[in-house]
Amino acid sequence: MSDISRADVEHLAKLAHISMTEHELEKMAGELAVIVDSVKTVADAVSSAAVSGDVPATSHPLPLTNVFREDVVGEVFTAEQSLSNAPDAEDGRFKVPAILDEESEQGPALRGPAAGEGSER
C-alpha cells in the first residue's frame, strides 16, 4: 500500500486552495493511496518481461507536433468587455483584495514572473 499521509493531503489541499475538514483529510489519505496503487500497475508492467526497454512517459498521446500560429493580431476585447464579468473594477482595471501571503506574518507572496520568479533548478 502506498504511503499517502494525512500531512501529504493537507499540503496538497493547501497548495490547491481547497479547504478540507479533519475527517476529509483522513479519508482522502486512504483513498489516494488506493488510487496511487492502481496507477502503479503501469510501473509493474514496465518492469515485467512483457514490456522491455526504455519506455518514456507519455504526456501527449496524439501524434501531433508543431502546431503554430502566425504572428498576426486577432480580435481583442474593449476594456468594458474585459471587465464585464469582474466582481469589482476601478480605472479600467480588475480590483482585487489586498494580496498577502497565506502566512501573512511572513509578508507578501511576491510570486509569479512579474516578481521575477525564476525557474526551479
Place this chain on the structure above:
Amino acid sequence: MTDTIAEAEPLSYEEALERFDPVLGFEVHVELNTVTKMFSSAPNAFGDDPNTNVNPVCLGLPGTLPVVNGTAVESAIRLGLALNCRIAESCRFARKQYFYPDTPKNWQTSQYDEPIAYDGYLDVELDDGEIFRVEIERAHMEEDAGKLTHAGTSGRIQGADYSLVDYNRSGVPLIEIVTKPIVGAGERAPEIARAYVSAVRDIVKGLDISDARMERGNVRCDANVSLMPKGSTEFGTRSETKNVNSMRAVEHAVTYEIRRHAGVLSSGGSIVQETRHWQETSRTTTSGRPKSDADDYRYFPEPDLVPVVTTQDWIERLRAELPEPPAERRRRLRETWGYADKEFRDVVAADLLDEIEETVEKGASPAVARKWWMGEISRLANARDLDPAALGVAPATIIELNSLIEAGRINDKIARQVLEFHVDGEGSPEAIVEARGLEVVSDDGALSAAVEKAMEENPDVVEKVKGGKLKAIGALIGPVMKETKGQADAGKVREIVLEKLGIEG
C-alpha cells in the same frame, strides 16, 4: 532551538573578498517583440489603456485554448543559437501552478524539464577587454504576467488596501535564460554581472527579438549570490535578488550581497535562502520571501499544447541567418573606424553604433559621422527628451551638411543651426540655407565693411594687433559675426584684418 545569526553589519568589499570567493548565478527574463502574445493573437504592445490588449485567452477564461506563436519559437531558437546552446530536438510546455491575481488562469505556461535550448555559453567582454566565459544552463519559453498596481496609502504592496490588475502584459512572450553557477569571478564579480546582463541585452537587440529596454522591463535580471570560504569548493547558501533592472543596479546589488553575506558568515551566522529586494535609493537589499515548501508549483506537462519538434534543416536555416555577434561587430567597427578607445566606448555607451555605421556606409567619414551623432544630434535629442535615432536625421542629411561646410558655404555654427531647422521640419540643409540666406558671407565687400566697422568700434583691440598680439583678432570676430548674423568665416575675417593693417599673417 538556538538562534542563528542571520543579520550582521556588512563587511567592506575588500575584506569580504579576502575571506570569501563569490559564486554568481543569473536568471534573465527577456520580453520578445513579437506582434502578438505567446499563446494568443492579442497584441503584444506597451503603453496602451489597461485591459485593451486582451482576449479570452489572456484573461484565463474557462474553455479557452492556447496556440503557440511560431515567431516566438523561432526567436527562442535564434537566441539559443546566439548563446551557443544546443537546441532540443523535442520539447514541451508545462504548467507552473500558483495562485496570484496577475496570472488569471492560476498557472503560468512555461517549460520545465524540457527547455528549448540548453548547455550554452556566452563570452562576456569586461571593461579592460578581457573575456570571461559564462556558462548557460538553459533558455526556455514562457509567458509574462499581468501588471499589479497596489492602491492604498503607502502605494506599496505592504499595507495596500486593494490591488488593481491590468492584463495587457499577460501572455507576452518571455524567454528566461538561466546561467550555471559562475565561479572564479573573484573581485570582478560585480563587473562580470553587469557585463553579462549587458551582453545578453546586446544579443537580443542584435537579433531584433526584443526591444531590450530595461527601463520598460523588456530585460529583467534576478541575481543569485553565494559565498565560499577561500579555498573551499562547496557552494554556500544563496540569496536571490529579484528584478534588478539596470546594468548599474546589477553591479551594485551583487556588490552589496557579497558584503552582506560576508558580514553574516564572518559573525558565525548563516545565510537564509530567500528572495531579496533591491532598494535603489539605499543601494541595499531587503529580505523578501523565504524559500519554503510553498514553492511547490506542481509542474506538469501542458496538455493543451503539443510538443515542439525541431529539425536540423530548420535550426541550420536559423543559424545561417544569425547576425554577426555584437562583441565581434564592435571589434570590427572599432578597427575600421579608427576611433580612440574612449571615443569608441562613448559611442557604445550612447548606443549609436547602428546610426554611425549606417552614416559611414552612406559615404560619410567615420570622424564626421561620430562628430554629428555624438555632438549636435545627441544634444538636440537630449533637449527634446528623445533618443538620437528618434530625431529622424538621415545619413544623407549629415553628408549634405558636411559637404556644405567643406565647400565653405556655411560654417560649423551655422551648420548646427541648419540641423535644428531640419529637425523642426524645414527641409533639406541645402533648402534651409537658401531659404534663410545662411550662406557664409564670402562677398569681400560686405565682409570688409563689417570688419572695418568692428575695427572702428574696438580701437584698443586694433592697437594690440598692431603691437604684434595677433591673438587679439579673436576679439574682433565676435562683432563681425554679429554684424553678419554669424555668416562670416572666421579665417577670412582674420585675413582681412591683417590685410587692412598691412601685417603678414
